[in-house]
Amino acid sequence: MLETGIRQIRVAMAMVFGRRMNPRLVERLVDDALATLHEFGSPGDDVDQLVDGPFNDPNERRDLQTRALRRTARRLADKSVFYRERFEAAGVDPAGLTLESLRSVPVTVKDDIVARSADMMCGAPYISTQTTGTTGTPTRVWLSRYEIELWPALIALAMLLRAEIRPGDCMQINISSRATAAIQEDLGLFRLANAPARVVGQVPPDESIDQLLDRTGPAPTILTAYPSYLGQLVSAARRRGLGPDDFELRTIFSGGEVLSPHLAEAACDTFGVRRVHDPYGVTELLPVGGRTCLGGHLHLDLNMGYTEVKRLDSDEPADVGELGTLVVTPFYPYRECMPVLRYDTRDVVRVLPDGLDCELAGVPAVSKILGKESRLLRTRDGIVTQRDVIEALDGLPGVEWPVRHRATVAGDGRLHLTVAARGPSPSDVVKAFADRDLDVTAEIIELDEDEARLFHTLRCDLREETFTRAPGPKETP
């Protein structure tokens, strides 16, 4: 107990003073957390403060974040050619940076990483990971060995203390095997939590269902999948007449795309879980991430990074109630090898007022991710987000998830939807949107599987074939 206290103090000092952490030290804290859970069944008092930091006091929060920003900026000016140029061009002194003067530094965008990744390197590269390229341009991000070791330990500690993972859990990983950073992280944190994992990938949904039902090893209790693939799993399970009694799952994590409440509810009903967690994470910003509370807000990690919401049409901060894009700066020493400053994710959120009364009220929040900025639909009635569309379509009667569609703004400024589905009628679509005060025109088309994938690409289309069900090689006559 005494040495655990000393370890906590050492980690806390590293956090406060921004010194490089010893991953082994954090790993030992994970062991301590496991021992604590084994003995007591739960963490001790004031665990929220340990996990989320002392951020209830806005002044303390501001002070800690300013110091973290300065040391991050100083390091960038010292080691990154790209950011040294940025600071010089903006006339900003990294050592004197404030939350206000930070806005003088232009945001970093994906194209900057694609074009100048070598100039952004600040540490010894160990592994490269490539984003899945959902926006059309995959980004290669280099990570150091330190990052690969530190992140799983920090995340495992936080998840164990929040009871998001427990000893005895087994995770089935159904995200694309190309998401190397996320998979490395998941495997690392489950190794530290002394829990097994099944790396399945995005194989045909029925094979994933078979894995969920498999009892030859530890049965999966946690599932992680993109929402579109989760939709396929729900549809596949329902087709096979499977229900909550057939699965051992207790939690599902589903991020990377917009998750609708309809799909989340269907997943809960089908797999027998109490809740589908909708976390937020971006490869370029790891380990900074966000959690969605029961109130439906997205709470971003303040310990590891600084978050701004920038107006859609300017670099000014968005006001309460306004839409804007998330701009995030991961702090040193959490991000080391290829760090970014003011990275504009182009993920659209709505700014929420202070004083929320959810279970994570101590951590400031924005709305859930509403979609990519490039996919906003500017109609005559206002802006329609990807989330507006997906939530309306996912609730259509008799649809199979994921619902593929195309949304365009017609010449008269009205939203027009083409939905690939069997079951609902155009009037069902119009009604579903009218219920949300959205005036749309709609048509329904029926497509086969291959046509549907070409019609509207989703993350579940990063398919990984196996020989289990794939057609065998043609026999030579």
Added chain:
Amino acid sequence: MNTGQQIYSTGVTLAFALAVPAGAVLYLRHFRVPRPPVGTFNGRDIVVMMGFVLALPFVYLALPGAALPAVLALVFAGGLTVGYQPVVGRTPLRWALILALLATDLAGHRLLGSDSPVYWLANSAIVGLVVVSATNLNVQGGMRLRHIAWFVLALAVYDLTFATAIPLTQDLVEAIQGYPFAPSVGLRIGDYSSVLGMGDLLAYSLYSTVSYKAYGRSGLRLALVLVAVFGAILPTLTPPVLDALTGHRPDLIPAQVLFGPAAFAGYLALRRRGPERRMVELTTLPALA
């Protein structure tokens, strides 16, 4: 020491040796002390505890006479306020009670003398409550029977060494005599006297409470029998028995020399019943009948 005095000494020692562990178990069943978000008692904590046991006597002896009671009073006050937070939630009331106890101890000593029953009753109450508090901080922090069994075995070696080869124990007893806030419980009434050191009491209390935590009522029964026989009866009866057999009456019988091996054997016996219970299994215990 006549027979009456011997019976008195054994009886009072036995009463304290059983009452304080019983109080600690009662506390364990009814109250939960605050604990840090992460951390549970482990083998290294035993090493640290043993380090304190080794270092504290030297610190006590190095302190100037008047400073020792002041340090002890501060330690007692700290132990009481931390340990009784769940019992008396209101901080001002808790501190008022603690200060009243300390004031009674000091006043009893100053006004009535160090042999006064009032002083000894007040001092025993403070030390007993501190031991109950310290016991629960450790046991509710996840201490296991394995830990305390090894600890009392190490204490046996320590006691034997410092009572025979290096006469530190006797020096310590002499150093604290005549000052208030003595780290011991007991009662002196005229020629009748019985004193039990706080360290011994803590060892009995920890062993009994952890035995209860680990193996329930049967564990507690065995622990209390061991405490009664090897912690109270044998250490107080050994001097007259040796006197009768050899004609030489030793000044001091270090109790842990007898209790340590017996307690370790008790642990080995209890261990055969299966794995120890954890704190998580105690939270749903029914209230004490």
